[in-house]
Amino acid sequence: MTHIAILGAGQAGAALAARLRALNFEGRITLIGEEEALPYQRPPLSKKYLLKEMSLEQLHLRPERFYAEKDITLLRGRRVTAIDTAGRQLRLDGESLAYDQLALTTGATPRTLPASLGGARAGVYVVRNLADVERMAPEFAPGRRVLIVGGGYIGLEAAAVAAKLGLKVTLVEAAQRILQRVAAPETSDYFRALHAGQGVEILEGMGLQRLEGGTAISVALSDGSRREVDFVVVGIGVMANDGLAAAAGLACENGIVVDAQGRSSDPSVWAAGDCTRFPYRGEMIRLESVQNAIDQAEAVAANMLGAGQDYVPKPWFWSDQYDIKLQIAGLNSNFDQVVVRPGAGQACSHWYFREGELLAVDAMNDPRSYMIGKRLIEAGRSPLPGQVADAGYDLKSLI
Known part of the structure; x- marks a missing residue:
């Protein structure tokens, strides 16, 4: 029976395991995490959880029974010390665990x-x-x-x-x-x-x-x-957890280097989430976001089962500060112009362009601008800067 091991029980690892079962994979799945806790959401930790607005149970991505019902072996509080890619084995706590395919979803560590x-x-x-x-x-x-x-x-x-x-x-x-x-x-x-x-x-x-x-x-x-x-x-940034991968001889450069389908330099090893460095629009990038962790993990799950489809991210992020919700669509790398679109009250949005092409949008308490900007970016359409700056102009008409 084919055995897929997933190293890292965070958002990406949990999503990958669940997706394998949703795609009707019938082999063994082992999800390995260093923490004793069930896989949980991380973004609310320093916000709603710290403010006591969210309980530990509400942090959990899935209830414990989910893993039993889906026949996913969840190893909690277990630390993998080495990966033997030649023998296809993981070394953990003095034991060895054989795998047929391995997914690395090891995340990142704060500096x-x-x-x-x-x-x-x-x-x-x-x-x-x-x-x-x-x-x-x-x-x-x-x-x-x-x-x-x-x-x-x-x-x-x-x-x-x-x-x-x-x-x-x-x-x-x-x-x-x-x-x-x-x-x-x-x-x-x-x-x-x-x-x-x-x-x-x-x-x-x-x-x-x-x-x-x-x-x-x-x-x-x-x-x-x-x-x-x-x-x-x-809070000075994070570093990709690629140490085990590098020690195992996998290509790493500020993250585990994978191809567009999520496969590492070893054909039986895949990776997804914050720990990865992957191709996007002609360059290699890392995306540190919950949505990328989920989307890339689900794409990798399909490719581990033979889908053969490139992962094309649709970058978006968010940040909650006081009563302001910042929503970000796209990536603003190498922008040469920023246009401010006013909104009501504290709401507004900042639109990033490079040579007239819309790259990204920062929307503060302005979900409408965020959604329109996101759809325009994904469709490859760019409004004129003057249209963006005119609060009376209906940008939705461009979609």
Whole structure:
């Protein structure tokens, strides 16, 4: 009987296992995860779960009975230490597990502060899994002081949660502006103003020199100033979990390199989700998003069963901060123009173009603009910048 092993029990791994059964695969499926918890959603961890607006049960992707009903062997709290591609075996906890095909859905790991900066000391946290959030949850008490390191979406979401809970929040970003790597200055300006209105102190172009002190942490900054805080949350990006794959001899470069169908450099090994680097519009990219993890995993499941279809992503992302929902469609790489489309109240959208081609849309509390922009991008149609800027022009007429 054919055995498909899936290493990594997060969003991609769980989606891949479920899709195999939905496609009527009748062989063995083993889903292996390092955590004891059932496979769960990660985005709500640092938001609704930390705010106690969501229970652990609500985090679970599927109830435990699902895996039994679908005859999926779920190995929880098990760590794979090596992959033997020649022998098609996994080494875990002193045992060997043979496979016919292997899917790697190992995700990514947060970058941490160097120990030389004080990153290893108590009171410094990253946000990636349930254990991380459980450890830091008691720190989020009204009146406490928190330093957020990193002005990307993870850092800004953490700042929003802390401010909402009544903490005094300072956020430092080494780049010249928040969201510099992922968004236009217009989007940075929008969210800087949003956080300032909630009392968050944002320091841009500011390096972190060192974390010092005892119970209270003294933060030395690059301009010579100091801040006293009670704890620190680090949100400075993630690294693909490709170490096991690289050690097994698979091609890796900032992620596990796969072809358009999700196959690695070994024909019996596949990969999906945050850990992968795959072709898109003539370049190799990584997409760190829930939707890509699900869509790519489901495409890989089909290809493991012989579908032979290229995966073409339809990138979209979201971020919740206070009462603002940011929805992003497309990828804004190498844009040369940004057009602002006004909306009602705090709603607006920012449209990215390159040589007249619509690349992406950032929509803040503007779901209509988001959906229209997404459909236009997927259809390969580009409105004129003047049409976008005219709030009275019906962009839907272009679809």
